[in-house]
Amino acid sequence: MELQLDRILLQGLMVLFPLVLYMALDKNERSANRERAILALLCMMIMVLFFMVSIKVSPGVFLDLRMVPWYMAFIYGGHFVGICVTLFFCIVRIFIGGPGMVPALIVIIFWSFALWGAVKKYPRLSLKNKLVFSTVLLIVASASIPIIGSIILNEKVTLLSAATYLCFILENAIIIWLSVYLLETHLERRSLLKELQRAETFNVVGQLAASVAHEIRNPMTSIRGFIQLLQSSENLTNDEKSFLKVSLEEVDRANSIIGDYLSMGKESSSIKTKDVDLSAVISKSINTLSSYAALNNTEVILHDHNKVFIEGQPQRLQQMFINLIKNAIEATSGSGLIEIWILSDEDRVLVKIADDGEGMPQYQIDNLGLPFYSTKEKGTGLGLMVVLKVIKEMGGSLKVTSAQSKGTVFNIFFPLKTK
Ligand code: ADP
Ligand code: MG
Secondary structure (H helix, E strand, O other), X not given: OOXXXXXXXXXXXXXXXXXXXHHHOOOOOOOHHHHHHHHHHHHHHHHHXXXXXXXXXXXXXXXXXXXXXXXXXXXXXXXXXXXXXXXXXXXXXXXXXXXXXXXXXXXXHHHHHHHOOHHHHHHHOOHHHHHHHHHHHHHHHHHHHHHHHHHHOOOOOOHHHHHHHHHHHHHHHHHHHHHHHHHHHHHHHHHHHHHHHHHHHHHHHHHHHHHHHHHHHHHHHHHHHHHHXXXXXXXXXXXXXXXXXXXXXXXHHHHHHHHHHHHHHOOHHHOOOEEEEHHHHHHHHHHHOHHHHHHOOEEEEEOOOOOOEEEEOHHHHHHHHHHHHHHHHHHHOOOEEEEEEEEEOOOEEEEEEEEOOOOOOHHHHHHOOOOOOOOOOOOOOOHHHHHHHHHHHOOOEEEEEEEOOOEEEEEEEEEOOOO
């Protein structure tokens, strides 16, 4: 064995080149599934390339940067992509065979289990912690390859092999640091750009809201009052009564639309916050919508849980939940079930609103919350815009998953109020 520096360097390039290409060709239009598929294919391709330029330690024993694509697959693609790439590696490695096969399989399978729990927590880390975590993990994981290998194969460690292993571990650390850094800054720039595009439309709507909505609300209040007065009159025919009922409903509908507009114009800094009991707010919202749900033959269930407090503004939170539950009711139309869970861990609260309604395709999920985006005949496309605004004000985040004709899940994350 000799110090195969050229191969070590070549392997580094084989990771970085596809990564840079992937970012350069990213047009921000790919769906999440497509992105995962591309990531899986890229990682598998890099692994195959590695087999061609691996460092030959002894016949049938190879050393390469396989832990880098393996790690990227798990962390940025999730469990499924990670398993696919790991299985792919195992199959190819078994096919190649040789004495190095067993230690290679043991190492990658062991680390797949070890990494399992971290996959979900990783996105919440800061950039610095992501870099530290990735680099440390890769140093330990890549060091385990020659260590396990030489134990199982009973190999003597010479000065030369020790130097090679050291270079190899060092390169793993450098390449993963660079890959994570490049990808993370790219993802951040991408989401900033998206945010910017959204903010522009929001500003226009906000200004419109401030000037128009408020002016309309006052005359609406008097119209509503007079309709109610008329309703109490005794000499009305049945037809006239039903006309008045419809008028009242329509005035209420207009009022709630104005409410949505008004809350768009509100500056978030002018809103006072206090401790809010989440389950109380959600129960209230469900109550408000109970007749609407009954009309649509839909059942809304709030599951049992511990008391959870967050910092926010109860009215706005209620408006947010009403908008979300109303959408869910409208999506189920017919007979449906809406289930709501409040879950909490050390530092955040998750409100899960799941319906078994019509669901949405990916492009529709991507458009959610854009002003005036609606697929309904009588829709305004304001509801989710308000939802997003309230979530943002409270420092929370939203994740939507949906399957067509199966249902939709809205996951709303809030920072937990620490007492
Ligand atoms: P509106 O309800 O007036 O259409 P929203 O902003 O509340 O406006 O919702 C925008 C769009 O998002 C809806 O038209 C609908 O297509 C989609 N949507 C929202 N929630 C759901 C859901 N739970 N299931 C399916 N589609 C939904
Ligand atoms: Mg709506």
